Amino acid sequence: MTMTSYCSARVSGSGPGVEVLPSGDIVTTAAFTPGQVTRFPAYATDEGTRPGPLRSKNPIWVTIYGTKCLTTPAPTTTLTTTTTPRPTTSKNIAAFGGTKEDWAIGAIIVGVLLCLLCLFMLIKYGIPAMLRSYRKTRNPPARHARHTHPQNPGRA
Incomplete structure (x- = not known):
C-alpha cells in the first residue's frame, strides 16, 4: 500500500511487526501468523517552514490481517509428442x-471502385467548375452598358 504525499509531507507510524516509512510504504519487520491482526495509527507530518512542521491531529488507522501464504504447486511435467504436419496442397487450401x-x-x-468514383466525381463536378472559371476570365461581363470609347468620342 502506498500513500501519495502531496507537497512535502511525511507519514509516520508503527505497530507490532510493522513500520510506516516516510514515503508512505508499509514494511513488515516481523513475520505474521495466519489470523493475526495488527492495528496501529499513522500520522501525516507537513514539513513546512512557516509556522513549522505540523502533525495531523487525527491519525489514520492501519489494519493488517495475517493470512496463510499459498504455496505454488510444483510444476508438472507433460509428455509431448511431435507430429509431422500434413502437406498442404491447393486442394486442401480450397477446401478450408x-x-x-x-x-x-x-x-x-475496392481500390478500383474508389478510383472509378474519383473519376466520376472529377467528370461530374471538376470539369464543369473549371470551364465556368475559364469562361469568366476569358470573357468578363461589361461593366456598364454605356461608356465612351476613345476612338469614337461622339458615341454615347
Whole structure:
C-alpha cells in the first residue's frame, strides 16, 4: 500500500511487526501468523517552514490481517509428442476457404471502385467548375452598358 504525499509531507507510524516509512510504504519487520491482526495509527507530518512542521491531529488507522501464504504447486511435467504436419496442397487450401491472398483480391477490387468514383466525381463536378472559371476570365461581363470609347468620342 502506498500513500501519495502531496507537497512535502511525511507519514509516520508503527505497530507490532510493522513500520510506516516516510514515503508512505508499509514494511513488515516481523513475520505474521495466519489470523493475526495488527492495528496501529499513522500520522501525516507537513514539513513546512512557516509556522513549522505540523502533525495531523487525527491519525489514520492501519489494519493488517495475517493470512496463510499459498504455496505454488510444483510444476508438472507433460509428455509431448511431435507430429509431422500434413502437406498442404491447393486442394486442401480450397477446401478450408481459400488462399492467403484473398485479402489482396478484395483490396484491389475496392481500390478500383474508389478510383472509378474519383473519376466520376472529377467528370461530374471538376470539369464543369473549371470551364465556368475559364469562361469568366476569358470573357468578363461589361461593366456598364454605356461608356465612351476613345476612338469614337461622339458615341454615347
